Amino acid sequence: MKQIVEIAKKSREAAHVLSNISSGKKNEALNKMSKLLVKKRGYLIEKNSKDLAFAREKGLSNAMIDRLTLNDSTIEGMAKGLSEVAALPDPVGEVTSMRRRPNGLLVGKMRIPIGVIGIIYESRPNVTADAAALCMKSGNTAILRGGSEAINSNLAIAKILQEALREAEIPEAVIQVIPITDRKAVNEMLTLEEYIDLIIPRGGEELIRAVVNKSKIPVLKHYKGVCHIFVDSSADFDMAANICINAKTQRPGVCNALETLLVHKDISGEFLPLISSKLREADVIIKGCERARAIVPELEEAVEDDWYEEYLDLVLAVRIVDDIDGAIAHIEKYGSLHTESIITKDYKNSQRFLQEVNSSTVLVNASTRFSDGFELGLGAEIGISTTKLHAFGPMGLEELTTTKFIIYGDGQIRT
Amino acid sequence: MKQIVEIAKKSREAAHVLSNISSGKKNEALNKMSKLLVKKRGYLIEKNSKDLAFAREKGLSNAMIDRLTLNDSTIEGMAKGLSEVAALPDPVGEVTSMRRRPNGLLVGKMRIPIGVIGIIYESRPNVTADAAALCMKSGNTAILRGGSEAINSNLAIAKILQEALREAEIPEAVIQVIPITDRKAVNEMLTLEEYIDLIIPRGGEELIRAVVNKSKIPVLKHYKGVCHIFVDSSADFDMAANICINAKTQRPGVCNALETLLVHKDISGEFLPLISSKLREADVIIKGCERARAIVPELEEAVEDDWYEEYLDLVLAVRIVDDIDGAIAHIEKYGSLHTESIITKDYKNSQRFLQEVNSSTVLVNASTRFSDGFELGLGAEIGISTTKLHAFGPMGLEELTTTKFIIYGDGQIRT
Numbered sequence: 001m002k003q004i005v006e007i008a009k010k011s012r013e014a015a016h017v018l019s020n021i022s023s024g025k026k027n028e029a030l031n032k033m034s035k036l037l038v039k040k041r042g043y044l045i046e047k048n049s050k051d052l053a054f055a056r057e058k059g060l061s062n063a064m065i066d067r068l069t070l071n072d073s074t075i076e077g078m079a080k081g082l083s084e085v086a087a088l089p090d091p092v093g094e095v096t097s098m099r100r101r102p103n104g105l106l107v108g109k110m111r112i113p114i115g116v117i118g119i120i121y122e123s124r125p126n127v128t129a130d131a132a133a134l135c136m137k138s139g140n141t142a143i144l145r146g147g148s149e150a151i152n153s154n155l156a157i158a159k160i161l162q163e164a165l166r167e168a169e170i171p172e173a174v175i176q177v178i179p180i181t182d183r184k185a186v187n188e189m190l191t192l193e194e195y196i197d198l199i200i201p202r203g204g205e206e207l208i209r210a211v212v213n214k215s216k217i218p219v220l221k222h223y224k225g226v227c228h229i230f231v232d233s234s235a236d237f238d239m240a241a242n243i244c245i246n247a248k249t250q251r252p253g254v255c256n257a258l259e260t261l262l263v264h265k266d267i268s269g270e271f272l273p274l275i276s277s278k279l280r281e282a283d284v285i286i287k288g289c290e291r292a293r294a295i296v297p298e299l300e301e302a303v304e305d306d307w308y309e310e311y312l313d314l315v316l317a318v319r320i321v322d323d324i325d326g327a328i329a330h331i332e333k334y335g336s337l338h339t340e341s342i343i344t345k346d347y348k349n350s351q352r353f354l355q356e357v358n359s360s361t362v363l364v365n366a367s368t369r370f371s372d373g374f375e376l377g378l379g380a381e382i383g384i385s386t387t388k389l390h391a392f393g394p395m396g397l398e399e400l401t402t403t404k405f406i407i408y409g410d411g412q413i414r415t
Numbered sequence: 416m417k418q419i420v421e422i423a424k425k426s427r428e429a430a431h432v433l434s435n436i437s438s439g440k441k442n443e444a445l446n447k448m449s450k451l452l453v454k455k456r457g458y459l460i461e462k463n464s465k466d467l468a469f470a471r472e473k474g475l476s477n478a479m480i481d482r483l484t485l486n487d488s489t490i491e492g493m494a495k496g497l498s499e500v501a502a503l504p505d506p507v508g509e510v511t512s513m514r515r516r517p518n519g520l521l522v523g524k525m526r527i528p529i530g531v532i533g534i535i536y537e538s539r540p541n542v543t544a545d546a547a548a549l550c551m552k553s554g555n556t557a558i559l560r561g562g563s564e565a566i567n568s569n570l571a572i573a574k575i576l577q578e579a580l581r582e583a584e585i586p587e588a589v590i591q592v593i594p595i596t597d598r599k600a601v602n603e604m605l606t607l608e609e610y611i612d613l614i615i616p617r618g619g620e621e622l623i624r625a626v627v628n629k630s631k632i633p634v635l636k637h638y639k640g641v642c643h644i645f646v647d648s649s650a651d652f653d654m655a656a657n658i659c660i661n662a663k664t665q666r667p668g669v670c671n672a673l674e675t676l677l678v679h680k681d682i683s684g685e686f687l688p689l690i691s692s693k694l695r696e697a698d699v700i701i702k703g704c705e706r707a708r709a710i711v712p713e714l715e716e717a718v719e720d721d722w723y724e725e726y727l728d729l730v731l732a733v734r735i736v737d738d739i740d741g742a743i744a745h746i747e748k749y750g751s752l753h754t755e756s757i758i759t760k761d762y763k764n765s766q767r768f769l770q771e772v773n774s775s776t777v778l779v780n781a782s783t784r785f786s787d788g789f790e791l792g793l794g795a796e797i798g799i800s801t802t803k804l805h806a807f808g809p810m811g812l813e814e815l816t817t818t819k820f821i822i823y824g825d826g827q828i829r830t
Contacts, residue, residue, distance in 0.1 A: 366824025409781025
């Protein structure tokens with residue numbers, strides 16, 4: 001597909017220009033985008049209505065249609081997001097680790113953009129503005145490929161963002177939406193390793209697996225979040241219950257929600273009835289291991305597959321473990337390297353859990369729901385990585401950059 | 416191939432154990448390995464002689480046989496390398512960026528091993544000890560796959576390293592050499608993404624391309640080093656000549672040697688004859704652009720392909736450019752993102768070059784030969800990356816690790 005190659009080439013050219021554009025100018029463009037989105041909301045809502053009409057025709061679910069809808073409030077949300085990105089510190093150009101070598105060379109690292117980033121996502125059109133802004137702020141050009149059901153909305157948003165780029169005298173090709181909804185377009189894009197440096201897919205496990213299987217370009221992604229809480233024998237029961245309820249029910253459909261609860265055997269007789277009754281009050285279905293069901297017989301039966309399951313729903317798997325070693329071994333075997341928390345009063349166990357559990361986010365006495373770019377202080381989040389290469393855990397602007405070595409000499413040669 | 420899967424599985428299990436072994440214990444094992452290699456050099460030389468006999472039978476070149484040979488001095492070199500790695504600081508466990516969030520959570524990053532690393536390399540058997548040591552020190556297990564011509568030497572080295580691991584009570588599977596020389600073994604290894612986290616190929620471009628094409632596992636690599644020096648109009652001629660001669664001739668067969676010299680047009684009439692005569696004294700064949708040949712007619716003709724060429728030999732391409740923009744544009748088009756240097760007295764041009772050239776190592780007034788892990792102060796080098804993801808430039812121990820988020824709470828939930 002020639003058109004996709006052309007888009008990628010233009011993006012590569014624009015990336016060279018963008019990598020040397022000042023923060024001030026990038027922020028100016030972001031703020032212009034923000035204002036223009038609000039100003040042109042009539043146009044956006046009109047284009048969005050085409051997508052909505054088609055979605056209704058196709059019989060998409062109300063939840064899908066809801067996620068697809070642009071209105072005054074969602075457009076203002078997008079606009080606010082853009083000006084928030086403008087206000088974040090720019091990671092590009094930061095110089096660190098400057099050290100003098102014995103031969104007088106001054107060696108350091110300068111933070112630079114990655115280059116061209118392809119974002120592949122599903123129905124929410126606000127991702128178009130959000131992802132484009134994060135890429136641009138970190139000096140990267142973005143090639144955006146949203147779901148076919150949002151194509152009119154996505155193209156309309158991109159048109160407005162490009163208008164702002166023009167006004168700020170930044171190449172329009174810094175932000176491009178792929179206008180072809182055919183799957184072949186995305187497959188072609190995933191082969192263009194010469195022009196595209198990185199792919200970030202955002203969506204369900206199925207989408208992400210399809211992208212990883214096709215891509216010749218490095219992919220930063222997580223497949224799923226099977227997050228665990230281990231309630232240790234010394235845990236404060238109120239704190240443990242509070243955190244479990246929060247982690248499971250505050251927003252069950254997201255990747256950092258609790259999916260499996262591990263309970264220390266010594267407290268299971270007392271804690272399990274307590275937490276079960278609280279969870280059931282919150283309409284949570286509990287699937288327990290045999291030992292758990294011996295204590296609370298009303299629990300449904302958990303089978304082997306349940307330990308691997310990301311329910312994304314008001315369902316929780318519960319298992320009794322002998323001790324912290326049992327908890328760590330369970331997480332090592334069934335976990336997804338996403339987020340795990342221990343609830344404990346014990347100093348040694350808190351340190352062991354932080355040390356030995358090598359998931360991307362590990363907490364002591366706090367809800368798994370904090371595994372999030374904003375909550376961890378990254379200022380924004382472009383996605384979460386559960387692959388250890390390049391970035392591990394929530395990714396903000398810095399994770400969209402890399403570093404090069406810079407060296408100041410005065411004639412040094414190697415002997 | 417069941418045997419390869421078994422090796423990979425064992426490596427994954429050992430990685431979990433190794434990630435929690437103290438620095439002291441890892442250093443103890445490295446020092447034991449160092450001593451044992453020297454102690455058992457008779458055994459090594461005997462096993463190596465099998466490889467050498469076979470190499471002579473196959474009619475391998477003297478250079479190849481030289482690289483393959485183990486003797487007292489190369490074995491002592493390997494042993495010294497191991498104790499030097501033992502003396503390096505351990506990156507694992509370092510905690511950085513600890514910050515208190517508004518809700519009281521204490522959020523930071525802890526450095527952890529990547530996990531299981533596959534190293535694919537060519538004939539030098541010393542890479543077996545060197546790569547294994549760097550992986551182990553950074554908490555990673557190593558699966559080593561050397562060239563078939565060195566198989567007896569590599570297996571003998573691994574046997575000694577494993578003996579030291581046993582003595583130090585560290586699982587032997589921390590270091591494994593693939594005993595099968597069939598190419599199918601390496602192809603199988605490259606599909607085991609479930610067990611292996613990272614592949615590092617070390618060798619020629621052909622080997623690396625073959626690995627990248629087959630691998631489902633992330634690969635850190637560079638294909639080639641087409642390194643440039645730009646001699647600016649304000650350059651000190653003595654310094655420029657010194658640096659060019661050093662970068663081209665000190666060790667022409669390595670990736671950070673100079674391949675293309677760019678000369679500012681304003682000084683070309685004076686500098687080009689000077690550097691040409693010095694290069695010819697050092698037996699360097701020079702291929703010049705038309706403008707260069709108009710000044711020094713004896714130069715051979717450079718064609719378009721020469722600008723992409725990594726000669727790895729006493730051959731140099733020379734091009735006259737109009738100014739720093741011409742030099743940066745040439746590097747952008749023909750460069751390999753490896754290493755580039757500017758020779759200048761001009762403040763602005765030095766800053767522009769450092770800023771605008773996004774190769775992995777960028778120097779001012781110094782030889783490209785400094786693009787090396789030891790020279791840049793990393794303490795060691797496992798390889799060089801010209802891909803911007805994860806690591807860019809020479810990679811030391813830190814580049815064999817990643818970070819996870821660690822969070823200390825006291826009952827926080829998300830609202």
